[in-house]
Amino acid sequence: MSHERRLRFKTLVMVLLMVVCANLGDLMLKRGMLQIGAVQMTPAGIWLALLSTIHNATIWLGIFFLIGFTFCYMTAVSWADYSYVMPAGAFGYAVQTMLAVIILHEVVSARRWFGVVLIVVGVLLVGQTHPSTTTPKVASS
Amino acid sequence: MTRLILMLVFFICCSTGGEIAMTHGMKQVGEPESFRPRALLRFIGKAISCGWVWFALPLLAASFYSLLILLSWAPLSVVIPASAFNYVVGTFGAKYLLREQVSPKRWMGVIMVCIGVTLVLLT
Secondary structure, eight states: OHHHHHHHHHHHHHHHHHHHHHHHHHHHHHHHHHHHHHOOHHHHHHHHHHHHHHTTTTHHHHHHHHHHHHHHHHHHHHHHHHHHHHHHHHHHHHHHHHHHHTSSSSOEEEEEEEHHHHHHHHHHHHTOOSOOOOOBOOOOO | HHHHHHHHHHHHHHHHHHHHHHHHHHHOOOOOSSSSSSHHHHHHHHTTTTTOOOHHHHHHHHHHHHHHHHHHHHOOOHHHHHHHHHHHHHHHHHHHTOOOOHHHHHHHHHHHHHHHHHHHHHH
């Protein structure tokens, strides 16, 4: 595989992992917070919510995925341009909308579909540019 | 109104500044030699010992909390376009601070993503 194709392939894999980890992380945090219930905005209520989150396995699973997202993001920008990785990561919003339609059978407005189309076309345009325009180095021991 | 604009500017500066500092740090760390566990551990070790990464983390934390404050002060119709505007400010930062070459095609893509994210999040 040529250097250019290898660079594109590994960047694509990292961006996809970023999107999957970010979406799963958000989903787990939301599910965990639903299990805990609405937080009372009093010192005792906030303290109770903090203890509940520490003892909630779903919240920890969400944190695990968000750490995975951060790791993938840091790895991707170690070789690819920030101006390439950042907009490509927005593809997650399009995935969220499609999942909402396919899995949750939500009705999505025309305005939101137009937004999804703009994101997909924008990401495709960015994806056609070279992933790295600076000279990254390889981490040595 | 002045308070809101100042907080918006603070949020955009922290968010973009944090991500640019993180990218600059990771460029200094360099990409992992391979994806084997030992090479990845060495990569994580180098990232943890990079000053720019530690400079980026409080900025990213500040951007997160300022976003929460903005959401409590202003309607989504104000906060979401402002946060989507980060894509444009970030691209300027990438061009002038990180010296990345941003072609017209990439600019066009970034602007479309910025408008698209605003439309998706506002509905």
